[in-house]
Amino acid sequence: MDNKLMLMIPGPTPVPEQVLLAMAKHPMGHRSSDFSAIMAEVTEGLKWLHQTQNDLLILTTSGTGAMEAGIINFLSPNDRVLVGCNGKFGDRWAEVAEAYGLQVEKITAEWGKPLDPAQFQEKLEADSEKTIKAVIVTHSETSTGVLNDLETINRHVKAHGALMMVDTVTSLGAYNVPVDTWGLDVVASGSQKGYMIPPGLGFVAISPKAWEAYKTAKLPKYYLDLGKYKKDAAKNTTPFTPPVNMFFALQAALRMMKAEGLENIFARHARLTQATRSAMKALGLPLFAADEAASPAITAVIPDTVDAEKVRSIMKKQFDIALAGGQDHLKGKIFRIGHLGFVSDRDILTAVSALEATLLELGYERFTPGAGVNAAAKVIADLQ
Template structure:
């Protein structure tokens, strides 16, 4: 096997396009100079389009989790009551961050592999009028579920003044987001997934309603104080030293989005999802989510007649192809395939072909080529 050859098909970090790698290799510049301000001016309107908002999108140097923490510490106070809709491990992460700030958390647990039910959340919020905020993942990375966050916001706002705060880390840039139209109050995403960058940047936007709450909050922290980022981004700068190499890359990513067209980016992710799911069905691999709930960025399988971890080890050793395993209570029970960002239908056909060989090697009785053929058929139908 080639020593430097690897295929990364996990739900993040994801492969980086060569054009973005080249952009990140630009010589360093002063972070308070005109060049940086001009770059931020270029970035700002393009980020707004990805978020579907008229609000400025703030850029914070830090992982996606730091963005989730910023959303929490700016919006709610210690002792406030909030509702976390937990459809998996990363929904539960909201709970853990809230507890670290002595926030009164109620967790609305949803069966792993299923999307949230907006009407059930509406009823719960209506029965608990002291809830100040509702938190949910958009794509639950740990299960491959895409939650109907627009419907969630509509349901919550129909009965409550609670803010709706969304973790979009593992899908934004790969699925359509209409923050303003859907009534989302705070939306967070990260750089290392469908944005095709290394980890280290997160992006946050807040609604006018959310800003009123944030401005009235006396305990917003220091580094994660969103009013500092808002005031600085309005002047085409950042309150603290930004990760400039990642901003170089982000500028290129957004240019790539523009060239492809966001509607085509989203259609490509949908096609890759459909190809992958059709292939797994043809190979008799039990999908962990329904077609309706399955995310365009990650697909999960819960095998019944072979060991998920043995399969992951086999495909890694044979092809240096990395797919993700399960987390928390799903550890060892599922495997997850990322198909987002710098990924095309040809990549889907490649990993499916390798997977078929690995499946036979771990004892799964399949017909070679069945999965690839099913994916090819989906591609042909989608390309009409």
């Protein structure tokens, strides 16, 4: 049967019906008072979600655009930056910084392993001249399913005084990121992830300290000059035409998130993560990331006796469940189960049972049928 697609990828994530219906309206003029009222409401909602009083700017970009904006507005050519690289997205921020002529020093870890905060500490403590201007880290590394220890890395950055710039593309709205308590300077994310709306908007939270740096930053910028967005946001408008129907979507999604509550959102993602991981263990499928560094958005599985791409193919063809594959050198080696945004306990139970059927079809018999579902159900019952 067609048209029952279930997205179990880390983005775009499933979109609730209220949100889809909210978008199905004529667009309104973006200079109208009606639009400004929506912008005021969603900006307040985004600040709530980010746990911040800092400026929260809304851009017409994907997550990469939001992150690039975060990097180019507060730095100058040749500035020295430390970039955490343990997956595709960390590598991307190093490439962006290099493209803009920054001096990039990478702190690396093997894909599948978390960054070591002590390596940041060592570099930062050795920098007595304060030549390191910013530290750039991907919180949840989607390509591998690893959650980096942002809180500890950030503590070292705070002790040094550099700007802390974070990709929270697959952690915001799934995991506790208390922007003001931690004092994060630049926090970037994108709409098609924990926000439960389609792709198209980027979000950046900016601290007063970053705005100080903005005054002397010399990298070129125009469309992504955040000063323009800040000035206009004060009047609840945007410098360029925004995708207004996406604002309708965002308004509906933020209302749903507020009704669920931050703590419940985080608890649900923790439960979905644990249920998925327990199910994979019960099925004898090796996990790519360790429990202590598990992303709240995605679980990567590195099967040793079945073909990851065959698993994805049967899941899609037979059950209309989309799983993500591996990226770069992990292509064909892993499959990734997304549990980010509008995902419920039922979705995990469904995906795990379809996965069991898929494994049996592939002749993989290292498990008792029902073991994965049973393990997931137990976690769901225990953590309810």
